[in-house]
Amino acid sequence: MQSIQRITPCLWFDGQAEPAAGFYIAIFKNSRIVGIIRYGEAGHEIHGRPAGSVLTVEFELDGQAFTALNGGPVFTFNEAVSFQVNCETQEEVDYYWEKLSAGGDEAAQQCGWLKDKYGVSWQVVPTALPKMLSDADYAKSERVMTALLRMKKLDIAALQRAYDGMA
Missing domain, CATH: 3.10.180.10 (2,3-Dihydroxybiphenyl 1,2-Dioxygenase, domain 1)
Structure with a gap:
């Protein structure tokens, strides 16, 4: 049984989680997409995302686990992290x-x-x-x-x- 990394950075995107993960894994050796979770019908009235669209992408960059989340436009990146x-x-x-x-x-x-x-x-x-x-x-x-x-x-x-x- 594979152990779970205790701390995993989660990157919040506005619809670009899958292409961003692809961009990063193409740069770093020993990297891969681990899994993709898609939005379903449940909670549509809250998240507003179409069923089947990407919710999260679990990926690894040189062995470091990351999650890319399509969370919407509410939050954006800045230099603080x-x-x-x-x-x-x-x-x-x-x-x-x-x-x-x-x-x-x-x-x-x-x-x-x-x-x-x-x-x-x-x-x-x-x-x-x-x-x-x-x-x-x-x-x-x-x-x-x-x-x-x-x-x-x-x-x-x-x-x-x-x-x-x-x-």
């Missing part, structure tokens, strides 16, 4: 940045954050960044922060140069 994508290499940073930002809000891009075409916020982060920012040598961490604040997509080599005092 975002997802971090930890990347070992610049190649990974470039890949996730390009794929997730495609069709998104370019004005919302800063310090590795981006907003995708569905309005969900992501931060594409090199795994080396937290170590650089938390270095006991205050001058190193300050140089990295200064460099970081000037970037949209993060550049690992530029961050390393700042860390090393060569920027």
